[in-house]
Amino acid sequence: MLGAERRKRLLHEVRAEGVAHVAELAERLDVSPSTIRRDLSALESQGLLNRTHGGAVAEANSSLEPDRPQRSGVAPWEKRALASAAVRHVAPDSTILVTGGTTTAAMVPLLGAVERLTVVTNSLHLAGELAQHEDISTVVLGGYLRHREMSLLGHLTRQALEELHVDEAFVGAYGITGGGISGAHVDEAETDRWLLSRVGRVTALVDGSKFGRSGPVRVAAADRIFRVITDASAPEDDVRALRGAGVDVVRV
Structure with missing residues (x-):
């Protein structure tokens, strides 16, 4: 693989994952860690990403997340299984918040x-489905409006929720560790963090691939999460840490 092609693919990997580590990138691209470090430095000098200890994050003005159409095709059966398990916890006569x-x-x-x-939501996509x-x-x-995600953000979103009582929130996550869930997009994660601070319970739907990954913005610490619904691939160490923090972890 030529250097220019390798760096293009490397940049794609970092932007898609949001946070990427040298060892993982070296394995994916089948090159040495030193080559990855040189490529990351070159991309950083062009303002395309930011180096971190042991890896890199996408440049602040670029997206850390794959596009919604790209994500929607990822593991649809697994997503449906998590969703089905979540709905079993929704009580009649309740008011729930579902984020995008x-x-x-x-x-x-x-x-x-x-x-x-x-159902309360700040997602126009979900609102269309709920209609x-x-x-x-x-x-x-x-x-x-954040056009990329069709989500509504900011102080008007927060102000609207002040008028409502919400029993439980159901959220996804860019990443989750034993310390809690995090987001990739600063404005969206900050809005989600505020919304979740105003609800009774928080249930996070996260497949095993999100464990061990951290975005730049914390959305909810482990002690704010009531339940995590995940699959069998979730690492046992992280599951144990969440349970130790009092989180009900449900595997499907």
């Missing part, structure tokens, strides 16, 4: 089975 994401979106077709349910379920009362929080 391809995993939480998989809950929507299943929520119609819950009687007298109110097909006339039996679900839907409240859309206002805010400024």
Whole structure:
């Protein structure tokens, strides 16, 4: 692989993952760690990413997340299994907050089975899906539009939630560790963090691939998470740490 081609692929890997480590990149690209370090330094000098100890993160003005269409095709059966497990915890006559994401979106077709349910969301994508379920009362929080994710963010979003009582929030996550969940996009993660601080319980839907990955912004510390729904691939050490913090970890 030529150097220019390798660096192009390297940049794609960092932007897709948000946070990437030298050893993992070297294995994926089948080159030495020293080559990866040189390439990362070259890309940093062009302002395309930021070096960190042992790896790199995407440049602040670029996206840390894959596009929604790209993410929506990732492990659809696993997402559906997590969503199904989450919906089993939704009580009739309750009000829930569902934030944007391809995993939480998989809950929507299943929520119609819950009687007298109110769903609050700051995602226009989810609102459009919920509009097909006339039996679900839907409240859309206002805010400024993040076009990439079709999510509404900022102080108007927070102000709208102040008028509501929410029993439980269901969220996805860019990454999760024993310390809690984190986000990749600063504005979105900050809005999510505020929203979650105002609800009774927080349930996170995260597949095993999100464990051990940390985004630049903490969304919720472990002691703010009531439940994590994940799959069998979640690392046992992280699961044990979450349970030690009092989190109910459910494997599907």
